[in-house]
Amino acid sequence: MNRLLAGLIGAASIFATSTAFAETTLTIATVNNGDMIRMQGLTEEFTKANPDIAVKWVTLEENVLRQKVTTDIATKGGQFDVLTIGTYEVPIWAGKEWLVPLDNLGADYDVDDLLPKIRAALSSGGKLYAAPFYGESxxxxxxxxxxxxxxxxxxxxxxxxxxxxxxxxxxxxxxxxxxxxxxxxxxxxxxxxxxxxxxxxxxxxxxxxxxxxxxxxxxxxxxxxxxxxxxxxxxxxxxxxxxxxxxxxxxxxxxxxxxxxxxxxxxxxxxxxxxxxxxxxxxxxxxxxxxxxxxxWLWAWSLAIPAGSQKVEAAEKFIAWATSKKYTELVASKEGWANVPPGTRTSLYNNPEYLKAAPFAKPTIDSINSADPDHPTxxxxxxxxxxxxxxxxxxxxxxxxxxxxxxxxxxxxxxxxxxxxxxxxxxxxxxxxxxxx
Incomplete structure (x- = not known):
């Protein structure tokens, strides 16, 4: 009996220790595209730097993701703390006050480095409502x-x-x-x-x-x-x-x-x-x-926070990490410059290492710049x-x-x-x- 009690106490102390270092669990809904799968593999880098935050991934096929996050946010289901959404949803959902404006991504985030067309597509009323993980045409x-x-x-x-x-x-x-x-x-x-x-x-x-x-x-x-x-x-x-x-x-x-x-x-x-x-x-x-x-076309898979979230501060930290210049450098160090998330930052297309490693850099930026959401037809x-x-x-x-x-x-x-x-x-x-x- 004493051995059983000691085991239970030991288990309880282990549980207490793990929860002490993971007081907030972020549930993140994302799409099963290669760049997002790579981000999941690098999440440990974020949790090491933020031991009080744990991350739970829900990875879905594109059509299913769109259906689930739309249903969740429209019904205020609260299932997700961070949503992967695109340029279509952001202005509509921001207008309905379904998203938290991203005002606190940190002093070193450099929001002005975001490509103008991508930033504009993810903003409403001059405020950024989603941070681009990657942009594309x-x-x-x-x-x-x-x-x-x-x-x-x-x-x-x-x-x-x-x-x-x-x-x-x-x-x-x-x-x-x-x-x-x-x-x-x-x-x-x-x-x-x-x-x-x-x-x-x-x-x-x-x-x-x-x-x-x-x-x-x-x-x-x-x-x-x-x-x-x-x-x-x-x-x-x-x-x-x-x-x-x-x-x-x-x-x-x-x-x-x-x-x-x-x-x-x-x-x-x-x-x-x-x-x-x-x-x-x-x-x-x-x-x-x-x-x-x-x-x-013009699109950006982006990370956003649903309004009413109880974990806004932790969600902002994750979004700032996953869409930062430092994350780009992290991917480059592990996978090479050609494999960093493209289409979000001006600095990437001025980076000689990237331009040398990525033969597709010029057609990508030319395609993004030629897309015109205001005059599409x-x-x-x-x-x-x-x-x-x-x-x-x-x-x-x-x-x-x-x-x-x-x-x-x-x-x-x-x-x-x-x-x-x-x-x-x-x-x-x-x-x-x-x-x-």
Whole structure:
């Protein structure tokens, strides 16, 4: 009995010791992208410096993450202390007073070093409401060896006609080599991020100036027809299930001649530890149709604190650490400069070590700088946002439209029927929400 009692006392003292050094546990919701996985592996560096804070990670697939954090913050569920959100959510949620302004990131944080476009996208009323972990646009990543074999030279700013022609010439289905990999998985931030950016370059838009949906336009038909035919002729099988991570795996396995996606992928496709084709990758701006818009978006996965959090001080400490210059230097010391989180700070793009190590640095910053959330389309629109319309309803609308377009890619519906269904669904919701009078 005495031995049992001694054991219980010992266990209690161990528990007391651990809780004394971990008085606050932060629950952080994040996306299962490579840079976020790397951050989790480095969290011990933060907890060593802050022994009174423990960190619990909830890592989710992109669509699931968006659904869970939106539900939690809208219902004031309090499940998370730090949220991973993007440029779409920040101004909307800040306007609803759902986020804590990040006023206390520390004297050495250097908020003025944040890239102006990224900082502006994460601010509301002049206040920063989320700190960017990495920023991105989109661009063409391509196999230089396959391009050369096809007798082609990738322009710095390719047209869609060039991309279509090159994809067909680079395809060799007998060796499971496909000319192009593009997002097909349904979701407002999955296939619709790509397709909305693509549609901008084709002269399409989600809404006219009076909020009437435009999926019955010739420009949208041209966009979706080009996409579906391109993927049918030169894309991998099962493309309607592929999102960012699936296409990254295909490209790194040597299965894709070209991949048009987030600039943040560049460090993974050029890393010999991840990619079989690391020494055979080139980069170009996202394609255009000669109308003055490239098919590139603007996004930043960012860390924010939900309003009403009881752990604001600890959350601010973590966010300041994870999005700081020192964190960038930490990653560089362990993984090399080419693998640091990109697209957030001006100083990174003035750093000769980074520019030397990252052949994708210039196309990345050029793509970010050319994205224009205030004027995303060829024709005028009443919304801001490049690959989304920054209204609360877009999250649901984008996913619904994404499901119709994914079905067209899968061949279970036609392009015309998918566009008609999108037009009907969006018109109904915009009327119900009071946008259409």
């Amino acid at each position: 989109s661009m063409v990543m391509y196999r230089t060896d396959l391009m050369e074999k096809a007798g082609l030279k990738m322009p710095e700013a390719p047209t869609w006609d060039f991309i279509v022609d090159a994809a067909k010439k680079m395809t060799d289905k007998s060796t499971e080599t496909y000319g192009i990999c593009l997002r097909g998985k349904a979701g407002w931030g999955e296939n619709m991020a790509f397709l909305t950016a693509m549609s901008n370059s084709f002269g399409a838009r989600w809404f006219d100036e009076k909020w009437h949906p435009q999926f019955d336009s010739a420009e949208w038909k041209d966009t979706l027809t080009t996409y579906v035919n391109l993927m049918k002729d030169a894309g991998p099988p099962g493309a309607s299930s592929n999102g960012f991570n699936e296409n990254l795996a295909l490209f790194n396995a040597g299965k894709c001649g070209m991949w048009i996606d987030a600039t943040v992928a560049a460090s993974f496709v050029t890393n010999p530890k991840d990619s079989k084709v690391a020494d055979k990758v080139g980069f170009a701006l996202a394609p255009n149709k000669g109308l003055g818009k490239n098919a590139n 060829v024709k005028p629109v009443p919304y801001v946002g490049v690959q989304y319309a920054a209204i609360p309803e877009f999250q649901g609308l984008g996913t619904t439209v994404g499901q119709h377009f994914s079905a067209a890619l899968a061949g279970t519906t036609s392009v015309d029927d998918a566009l008609a269904a999108a037009q009907t669904a969006v018109e109904r919701e915009m009327t119900r929400a009071g946008y259409i009078k």
